Amino acid sequence: MKQHPLPLLATLLAALAAAAALQAAAPKPAAYPSTPLEKKIRAATDKLAPELISIRRDIHAHPELGLQETRTSAIVADYFRKLGLDVRTGYAKTGVVGILKGSKPGPVVAMRGDMDALPITEETGLPFASKVTAVVDGRATGLMHACGHDIHTTMLLGVAAVLASVKAELPGTVVFIAQPAEECCGGANLMIEDGAFKEIVPAAFFAYHVDDTLKAGRLGYASGFMSANVDGFTLEIKSEGCHGASPWSCVDPIVVGAQIVTALQVLVSREFSVHNNTVITVGSFHGGSAPNIIPRSARLEATVRNYGEDQRRVLRDKITRLVTNICEAAGAKFDLAYEFGTMSVYNDPALTGQALATAERVLGSKAALVEQKPEMGGEDFSYFGTIAPAVMFNLGVVPPELEATAVHSPTFLADEAAIPIGVNLMANIILDHQARAARGAFKK
């Protein structure tokens, strides 16, 4: 049957109207900033941005190595004092803790920024590029904030200033941690050992690291393990030494060492699941002085990477078994010194999920959040995770004109637009965390 065109049009129009009504009724995501507090945070951040950028440039121009961050530490302590924070200094030599007490009841939460620079001679050509030099291990070198810790420290100050400006509406207490020596000496652990969190114990820790693969406005994350255990060993294989022409007269420590290097790679591929990320790299192998002398020793140094406390022990035990048995099979005496270094960062999944919900709202879309694979590098933020759930996010800093930039390189460049973005976001993450806790356990 042929339908009359007019009723068909009417049906179509009615369907369109119904669809429009349905769309209008569906809850729209609240545009950010929507609440009065969010608006205040945003306005305070915008106002502060030029000052933060000049602080960052000043810190960038005056980099300091781990446990020597006296100038940076003084800037942080002065800034915290001016904000009215309770300031404590001297943890791990240059570490600073600033405590901001909100006017409403709530838990203690912490943000960490690390302060140390690297022995790298800067080649960025920036007007505020570092001209600072030092002698490190007998070698003259420039110093440079090539890992973005100048930005981390600046954002720490920024979040402190912004949250101090809304103190009357802040539930609980925020502890701002300016940490020394992330690159060299496990400053996080040193601050903990110095009692920085004995009196005041945070219930959660947050931090950023700059990300050299993402643009400003994007946030990288990994829920669960994010960085690896940085363990390692030194092995000395011993021999009586003998003539190279009569190798049956003594143990050859070079041959034994070579067998161990190869067997370690077999260990990784045959005794660990492909899903269990494990790396063993023998980066140093020294022995001998001439082609016709079997030396009295060979020395191997290795870095060993994987995730979690249980796995690092399994790996240590397997490496010890392998080294012991190969040396014994060859009749070689040996000294094996195995060391646990920085532990892997574990981002608490619940805390990560809550913070990501805030990030999606504040950064405007899910597309701003980039899930990342755990790295095999190390980061001592992990030690704060032994106190309470912790999460570290990677904040995009790649300048608009570049595809990528590279931390730990003399040409590392960061987009300063990331500073207010990071400050605004972290202030909201902390406020949301505190408000959520205040609605629950701290309601009474």
Ligand SMILES: [Zn+2]
């Ligand atoms: Zn670094």
Ligand SMILES: [Zn+2]
């Ligand atoms: Zn770093």
